Amino acid sequence: MVQRMTTKRVLMGPGPSDVPTEVLAALSRPTIGHLDPVFLRELDETQEMLRQLFGTRNTLTLPISATGSAGMEACFVNLLEPGDHALICRNGVFGGRMAEVARRCGAEVTLVEAPWGQAIDPDEVAEAAKSRSFKVLALVHAETSTGVLQDLAPFRGIADSCGALLIVDAVTSLGGVPVEVDRMGIDAVYSGTQKCLSCPPGLSPVSFSERARELVAKRKTPVQSWYLDLSLLGKYFGGDRVYHHTAPVNMIFALHAALRLALDEGLERRYARHREQAQALYGGLQQLGLDLPVEASVRLPPLTLVRIPEGVDDAAVRAKLLRDYNLEIGGGLGDFKGKAWRIGLMGASATPRHVSLCLEALGHSLES
Ligand SMILES: *Cc1c(COP(=O)(O)O)cnc(C)c1O
Numbered sequence: 248m249v250q251r252m253t254t255k256r257v258l259m260g261p262g263p264s265d266v267p268t269e270v271l272a273a274l275s276r277p278t279i280g281h282l283d284p285v286f287l288r289e290l291d292e293t294q295e296m297l298r299q300l301f302g303t304r305n306t307l308t309l310p311i312s313a314t315g316s317a318g319m320e321a322c323f324v325n326l327l328e329p330g331d332h333a334l335i336c337r338n339g340v341f342g343g344r345m346a347e348v349a350r351r352c353g354a355e356v357t358l359v360e361a362p363w364g365q366a367i368d369p370d371e372v373a374e375a376a377k378s379r380s381f382k383v384l385a386l387v388h389a390e391t392s393t394g395v396l397q398d399l400a401p402f403r404g405i406a407d408s409c410g411a412l413l414i415v416d417a418v419t420s421l422g423g424v425p426v427e428v429d430r431m432g433i434d435a436v437y438s439g440t441q442k443c444l445s446c447p448p449g450l451s452p453v454s455f456s457e458r459a460r461e462l463v464a465k466r467k468t469p470v471q472s473w474y475l476d477l478s479l480l481g482k483y484f485g486g487d488r489v490y491h492h493t494a495p496v497n498m499i500f501a502l503h504a505a506l507r508l509a510l511d512e513g514l515e516r517r518y519a520r521h522r523e524q525a526q527a528l529y530g531g532l533q534q535l536g537l538d539l540p541v542e543a544s545v546r547l548p549p550l551t552l553v554r555i556p557e558g559v560d561d562a563a564v565r566a567k568l569l570r571d572y573n574l575e576i577g578g579g580l581g582d583f584k585g586k587a588w589r590i591g592l593m594g595a596s597a598t599p600r601h602v603s604l605c606l607e608a609l610g611h612s613l614e615s
Pocket of ligand 1: 262314315316317319341387389390391392416417418419439448
């Protein structure tokens with residue numbers, strides 16, 4: 248029992264990442280009321296810091312009280328009504344999940360696909376956008392299932408060409424690579440706390456443009472999810488602080504602490520740290536003779552895909568890393584199941600110490 252309570256891992260999988268002691272300390276602060284003025288001041292500050300990380304002035308920027316997938320669901324349930332058309336890009340697990348969520352909202356989904364491990368081709372999306380008008384165009388910025396970073400720049404123009412709002416999954420990019428919501432013209436974006444923000448899992452920061460907010464206000468049908476209805480959430484998180492649900496007070500303390508650490512570090516410096524540690528990891532893996540299937544120009548610094556060499560037992564290596572080094576890395580998903588590992592360098596886990604531990608542990612495990 249004691250053993251279980253004190254197990255400390257080094258988290259280099261696809262999330263959660265290592266949580267700094269300042270953030271753990273914030274979690275264990277005394278719980279206070281969700282309408283207590285002290286808490287509300289911290290909630291205001293948390294929302295303001297989230298705007299800085301998202302690169303937005305959107306009023307409706309808030310932490311949804313659930314994990315990243317709930318943020319995804321919040322974007323789709325609010326912006327789609329039954330019979331609407333959605334144009335969705337899929338090159339991994341999370342684009343696929345978006346399509347599934349959109350279908351469950353009653354939308355007709357048109358998919359633009361790329362092979363796993365490659366970026367979406369914006370020209371193909373532009374072509375699909377000519378076929379009809381769409382209510383939303385959705386894509387994943389940082390595809391955690393493959394380690395591909397998508398350049399968002401072309402997509403505002405494509406969304407405009409078919410009358411769509413632009414939805415972006417920034418779960419693994421926020422805090423690790425620049426997201427730039429306003430500059431990229433993103434209308435709805437969601438993230439998660441346990442990836443590059445290095446906070447435990449449990450909250451999903453989201454942000455909605457004025458245009459998205461207006462669209463929700465003009466809906467013909469009520470949002471089918473009461474819990475995720477933006478117009479209700481906006482009454483609590485938007486200023487009046489009208490009770491909707493009990494905000495998870497301690498998780499918000501933790502997010503506040505995690506955002507403070509990110510801003511104190513400096514965002515540019517933080518993004519550079521992720522890039523530099525990723526470069527060091529790529530070099531070390533290649534020295535071990537390992538192949539990185541994702542082309543260098545679209546690699547996502549916070550998550551690296553590594554091909555498992557012929558004849559190596561995936562599960563045995565990962566079990567050994569966990570047992571002998573307390574080190575967690577991720578297995579492959581979908582097309583890469585059993586064929587690749589996923590190594591995370593997210594937030595507090597993107598340090599030289601993490602890179603060298605991982606290289607040493609992998610080196611030893613592959614020898615034996
Ligand atoms: C982790 C992740 C999600 C889902 O977040 P959960 O917190 O697991 O619900 C969605 N999209 C991407 C890109 C992710 O990496």
